[in-house]
Amino acid sequence: MSNIVSKIREPLILGDRTIHDITLDVAKSVEGKANKWWYIVFGLSVAAATWGVCCILYTVGVGIGSWGVNKTVGWAWDITNFVWWIGIGHAGTLISAVLLLFRQRFRMAINRSAEAMTIFAVMMAGLFPILHMGRPWLAYFNIPLPNQLGSLWVNFNSPLVWDVFAISTYLTVSIVFWYLGLIPDFAMIRDRARVRGNAMYDKVYSLLSFGWSGRARDWSRFEEVSLVLAGLATPLVFSVHSIVSMDFAAAIVPGWHTTIFPPYFVLGALFSGFAMVITLTVTMRKVMGLENYITIRHVESMNYIIMLTGSLVGTAYITELFMSWYSGVEYEQYAFINRATGPYWWSYMIMMTCNVVTPQLFWIKSIRTSFVASFIIAFFVNIGMWFERFVIIVTSLHRDYLPSSWTMFHPTFIDIGLFVGTIGIFFTLFLLFARVFPVIAQAETKSILKIVGSQYVEINATAAPVKEVKEKEVDEKEEESSDDNADNESAENDKGDE
Amino acid sequence: MxxxxxxxxxxxxxxxxxxxxxxxxxxxxxxxxxxxxxxxxxxxxxxxKTRLAICAFIYAMTGFVAAATMMWYMMIVDWPMNIGGKPSFSFIENLPAFVPILFEASVFCAAHGMVITFLLRSWILPGVSNKxxxxxxxxxxxxxxxxxxxxxxxxxxxxxxxxxxxxxxxx
The missing domain is CATH 3.30.70 (Alpha-Beta Plaits)
Incomplete structure (x- = not known):
């Protein structure tokens, strides 16, 4: 065994899988039939998606007067949903890019589905600002195109325009990164289809795999491209949510106008993104029979990140409160007092409990190494992060400078339909992905099998300490050479070594 | 033989x-x-060793220059606007507001350019049959x-x- 394995490392691939077993396990979900659970969840998702699509069409038809927004609360659930989805879309690229740069092997089993999650979440996010335009067919006004409006260009000083560029870049780069990793895996499915004589699969996956042959030169380039893409995507992840936060921070609304927003939003995004990854992978592991690949070690590693980002988000909440008091600006102070004690105090409490208190439970080892507990906490984190955006947006707006324009926000049927509908569309896309695409990056997983496979880790774990004990005994003997028994033992050990 | x-x-x-x-x-x-x-x-x-990383750098610079030229032309030359009193008399004065898009455009061009170069160089394209x-x-x-x-x-x-x-x- 030439690979160096730490003896304290725990396996990331269980069940003594061989390379061929990995192929079978990954191909199974693509080639086999879906089980009952898949159809049930898919049915529910399609139902929700249908509601969502109807609400989208209605909004496009009659305008955003069908929402609960009013002249004081001009941004409400739409922008809350937008920021929530963008946040969820952050973990995928973090897992595939940042964890690649840090050589974290636990990313291998989850990166494919996390990237898919990213892409679908960013698509859902992109929908909301476009719908909020009221006239979505004029969305192309965001693009700096030559025009007949007196050469009126987009305003490059505006964070809203930066957002258009940031999100388009993020979405397309994520898609490319994801697809690049899929090419060798599609090739695997293609070759299997050819052997099995399944002409339809052969044709489809031949097209999808771009004629990948796995030549040494291709792999060498592939690795380089992955590494450079990871290097490019890492600052991209941090820039996208920073720019989203500037949509707020560059405004002069009390409660929004704070310089802490970019790091605070990025951390919140990672926090909610990892929570969504846990929700999806823990479910997928059971539904698709991937228990050997998505292990408790993976979930625990993600829980560490949730714990860290959750604590940092908590720190940001408290810093924000402190700064509003310390600034001496009474509007700023009122905005925060109103958040905690005003008519929306309950949403502030939900935010604080779900985001600050629940992740602290991960300090307890039995909780962070339990699938059920992780799933439940991740669910709460997702709720908490939605409310965080709701608190920032709606409670900052609903009490204006003029008390005469103070108002409340009440979501309409359409508002709820848009939110539930995008969740439905998201899960529909994700479930389709899980059926037709290899959900585990099998090529990469195969390359780390000898390092993290249970059969290899155990060999190393048992081999190493024995050797150490012997060395220790020899040392002791050298010190106490007068002791006869020790000499005998030493002789025995030497014999054994020979 | x-x-x-x-x-x-x-x-x-x-x-x-x-x-x-x-x-x-x-x-x-x-x-x-x-x-x-x-x-x-x-x-x-x-x-x-593959030189794709060098390509990526060149593409990034291309994106950077293209975005800079675009914003300079639109915001400074063609239609300067006074937006909230923010200075827009010269490129340098307006530069801080251009940083995000300069960065995004560089990444956009580097990532896509490099991947397209890789696919063409290795001839991995839709419709190609495997070897x-x-x-x-x-x-x-x-x-x-x-x-x-x-x-x-x-x-x-x-x-x-x-x-x-x-x-x-x-x-």
Whole structure:
């Protein structure tokens, strides 16, 4: 065994899988039939998606007067949903890019589905600002195109325009990164289809795999491209949510106008993104029979990140409160007092409990190494992060400078339909992905099998300490050479070594 | 009379040993097909280091310059606007507001340019048919392809066998 394995490392691939077993396990979900659970969840998702699509069409038809927004609360659930989805879309690229740069092997089993999650979440996010335009067919006004409006260009000083560029870049780069990793895996499915004589699969996956042959030169380039893409995507992840936060921070609304927003939003995004990854992978592991690949070690590693980002988000909440008091600006102070004690105090409490208190439970080892507990906490984190955006947006707006324009926000049927509908569309896309695409990056997983496979880790774990004990005994003997028994033992050990 | 030899390995370390042994006895290796990236294989095969990263840098600079030119033309030259009193008399004064888009455009061009270059350079494109001679090379076997005359072939087969090849097919 030439690979160096730490003896304290725990396996990331269980069940003594061989390379061929990995192929079978990954191909199974693509080639086999879906089980009952898949159809049930898919049915529910399609139902929700249908509601969502109807609400989208209605909004496009009659305008955003069908929402609960009013002249004081001009941004409400739409922008809350937008920021929530963008946040969820952050973990995928973090897992595939940042964890690649840090050589974290636990990313291998989850990166494919996390990237898919990213892409679908960013698509859902992109929908909301476009719908909020009221006239979505004029969305192309965001693009700096030559025009007949007196050469009126987009305003490059505006964070809203930066957002258009940031999100388009993020979405397309994520898609490319994801697809690049899929090419060798599609090739695997293609070759299997050819052997099995399944002409339809052969044709489809031949097209999808771009004629990948796995030549040494291709792999060498592939690795380089992955590494450079990871290097490019890492600052991209941090820039996208920073720019989203500037949509707020560059405004002069009390409660929004704070310089802490970019790091605070990025951390919140990672926090909610990892929570969504846990929700999806823990479910997928059971539904698709991937228990050997998505292990408790993976979930625990993600829980560490949730714990860290959750604590940092908590720190940001408290810093924000402190700064509003310390600034001496009474509007700023009122905005925060109103958040905690005003008519929306309950949403502030939900935010604080779900985001600050629940992740602290991960300090307890039995909780962070339990699938059920992780799933439940991740669910709460997702709720908490939605409310965080709701608190920032709606409670900052609903009490204006003029008390005469103070108002409340009440979501309409359409508002709820848009939110539930995008969740439905998201899960529909994700479930389709899980059926037709290899959900585990099998090529990469195969390359780390000898390092993290249970059969290899155990060999190393048992081999190493024995050797150490012997060395220790020899040392002791050298010190106490007068002791006869020790000499005998030493002789025995030497014999054994020979 | 030339002979095509396909040697299949089921272990990446044996493959590396085999490739090194073949190279040290000056036997030309046509290609190696693997189901996953084998670390050190490119060095063992003597494949020169890819220059795709340099391409990415050039594309990034292209994106940067293109975005800078665009914003300079639109905001400074063609239609300068007074927006909230923010200075827009010259490119430098307005530069802080341009930073996000300069960055995004650089990343956009670098990522897409590099990937497109990679796909074209390796000729991995929609509609291209695959060239791996054995379907098992995307599953669990590595394949070394040799194209040799009879004399060299017998020597190569000996080396392949001693390095632990699982299967050797001659054509």
């Amino acid at each position: 030339s002979k095509v030899i396909h040697a299949l390995y089921d272990d990446d370390e044996k493959l590396l040993d085999g490739v090194k042994a073949l190279r040290s006895s000056d036997i030309h290796i046509v290609d190696v097909y693997s189901p996953f990236p084998v670390h050190g294989l490119d060095i063992a095969l003597g494949i020169p 791996n001679p054995d379907p098992r090379t995307t599953d669990d076997l590595h394949l070394v392809e040799l194209d040799l005359d009879d004399k060299e072939a017998s020597e190569a087969v000996k080396i392949l066998k001693s390095s632990g090849a699982k299967e050797i097919n001659e054509k």
